[in-house]
Amino acid sequence: MKNHFREQAVEALADPSIRDNFRGAMDFLRDKRQAAFPNNDELAELRSLGHQIKANTLSRLPDLLEQLEENCTKNGIHVHWAETPEQACEIIHSVIKQHDGKLAVKGKSMVSEEISLNHYLEAQGIEALESDMGEYIVQLANETPSHIIMPAIHKNKDQIAHLFEDKIEDVKYTESVDELIGTGRRILREKFFEADIGLSGVNFAVAETGTLCLVENEGNGRMCTTVPPVHIAITGIEKVVEKLSDIPPLLSLLTRSATGQNISTYFNMISSPRKTDEKDGPKEVHLVLLDNGRSRMFQDETLQQTLRCIRCGACMNHCPVYSRIGGHAYGTVYPGPIGQVVMPQIEGLDKQGEMTEGCSLNGACGEVCPVEIPLPSLIRKLREQKAALPSRGRKEAIAWTVWKGIYGTPFLYKCFTYAATRFRHVSPKSIGSWTDYRVAPKPAPKTLHELIRERKND
């Protein structure tokens, strides 16, 4: 089914609360990022290093994945491979079933959103509870995350206060953020206590040591990966990193770009399940490596750069389109510029091609990307591919064929521009949806060619 990005974007634009909530959040995150990189030279060098590290990883991706599996296995971590979301869900379900699991607590994981894990498990009678505060709010509201780092960014505290009052027993309306967080803490603590399974994502998986690294501020990630007897981590195959010494620069880029923190409150390095003399930690650790289109992205020389992404969200924070329409308008798991590049490649241009049009090619996303992914070029490339599809409308096809004829023939072009400038006062006043909200553009009195010729003669 085709995703109707245009209609959703128009709807979102008409909602003042979406615009307010995102405007506030984006300004906040941009300022924080800028303050975290006070020195432009240092930022440039660090971005180059991040680019280099991830490019190096990708250049040896299959070997490093095998090395990661080997070292994880040596450490006692079970490694599974999944080509599709269905396979990944089945693997996770079978592990949970082996342990007769009923309640799984989840740390934040966009890959788990990608495979719709919560719905899958729910259908199997297993409760999968989000424990990141933002994700918990989103799950309580029966929604999806609108930002990959701050999932509940589309809601303000009044809306969350109402949500808690409606959905949680014995909770009174309060706009005190401390009290709201306190409520979440109280409820989720009992869930950590009860849960038989912990689920999490992975920020970096280190091939040379077989280590899973998790970045977080709340401590729910540590809870999910430590309290329940079984920990299942899921990640995309592009999250592997060759060396442990690659981690400090990547971590610095990630937290500073994402939330403007020099480091997150917790950086959790997991290399093994509980050993015999240890008193806590999961007795079993599983790692699910998901492909879901990534190996296909890898085939294209240009588009494979998508796989450098470390999911910091800076591209969406700096996108003028995202900051106005918000994350839900994209109708996809990953919104914003990185979503516009990832989603059409995972789900196909016929389904997700329209979202590539939601971009002014202003270049901000590419400029802030911590691993120098040329996002605007990638979006443009996908647009080109989409334009070549037979699915485009007849009107559009005719318009471009006529334009091609005019633009490719100097004489015709001269006649056309002459006519357009000389008869500018009779140019159409109404040109479709453009003039629903705007005044129609009027051609200039003289063509560019004429102006340049005049300047040369001066």
Place this chain on the structure above:
Amino acid sequence: MSIAKDNILQRLRAAKHKPSTEIPSNWQPPRFDKKERLLQFKKSLIMAHADIIETTEDTWAQELLKIATSKRLTQWLYSPDTVSGLAFNRMVESQPSGITLTPYNQPIETFKSQLFHEIEASFTEVKAGIADTGTLVIIPDKSEPRLMSLVPPVHVALFRESTLLNNFSELIEQENWATKGLPSNALLVSGPSKTADIQQTLAYGAHGPKELIVLIIADIKT
């Protein structure tokens, strides 16, 4: 070997173009001179909302007792296997304080309820500190298990300046983890648990400790 694995690796190996890795960079992690190093460490911790108390080898246990009494924290988790844990125990036993020290000396399965519902605070050592980011390096082991620094609402950590490093990269080199392998779990902790998930408003004590108190023992000036 799984079919999925074969297929994924085969597709990756079939790719005609490999990314270029020729991207020069001169980035170096930040370094500080000795005096600056401790200042940077303290500054970063304070910015992250941690409380720091500068103390000495002779007085830290007293400071700890003072924290317990002034905050009315009576149920403490400690380790009887560490030198500092024993010193804390001696301090508590030396005078009537109403404080109960509980050792984490059994598997979580039998200790979970007490840990989640009764313990109010914990006291641990730290392996090292990282000045750049104001970070405590915690390596949980059988004496000080993983949840000791996570579940109790207040965590007090004992840190010695002699273990202070400039940056995370130095830690990796010093511990030789790349060749030796890592411990089961290694943690970088840089403040109390927090979240800004509700309208970008910072709130502390999201899921982990609401308070992180660092007892700092500075090097003796020579």
